[in-house]
Amino acid sequence: MFDQLKAGFMNFxxxxxxxxxxxxxxxxxxxxxxxxxxxxxxxxxxxxxFLILEGDTKVKKFGISKNVHFTLSLKPVHxxxxxxxFELKKMKPLDFSAVHKKIFHxxxxxxxxxxxxxxxLNAFDKVKAIPIGNIKKFAIQDKQFIVSIxx
Numbered sequence: 001m002f003d004q005l006k007a008g009f010m011n012f013x014x015x016x017x018x019x020x021x022x023x024x025x026x027x028x029x030x031x032x033x034x035x036x037x038x039x040x041x042x043x044x045x046x047x048x049x050f051l052i053l054e055g056d057t058k059v060k061k062f063g064i065s066k067n068v069h070f071t072l073s074l075k076p077v078h079x080x081x082x083x084x085x086f087e088l089k090k091m092k093p094l095d096f097s098a099v100h101k102k103i104f105h106x107x108x109x110x111x112x113x114x115x116x117x118x119x120x121l122n123a124f125d126k127v128k129a130i131p132i133g134n135i136k137k138f139a140i141q142d143k144q145f146i147v148s149i150x151x
Contacts, residue, residue, distance in 0.1 A: 017150025034106040079135035088115040
């Protein structure tokens with residue numbers, strides 16, 4: 001009987017959450033607000049369980065600057081508080097820690113440390129509108145993130 005009550009309480013507690021859809025354009029706006037130096041034409045897509053960023057940046061090699069088109073694939077791995085944590089799975093054509101840090105380390109909203117990127121969802125107006133609660137769960141469905149925020 002105790003197990004049934006406990007299961008019922010946990011189910012009730014889990015349902016006390018608000019589902020927020022966050023599409024690629026919302027992530028794109030947040031990253032553009034962070035004014036990433038040296039990155040142009042940034043585009044964000046959500047495909048096959050990944051947050052994909054594409055853009056152009058200048059790379060200097062042997063004193064010559066060259067425009068390079070890059071693609072980053074980020075996989076959501078963890079949520080804590082109101083922060084989503086992503087693992088950098090791959091970057092084309094260059095995969096250098098210095099480039100990653102240049103693009104992603106923009107505290108307090110976006111931080112980067114050893115292939116892990118954290119995005120504070122309080123930067124999103126939809127999330128900020130909910131004054132209390134933390135991320136209970138997240139999923140990618142129909143080319144958008146569904147984030148559940150609750151008590």
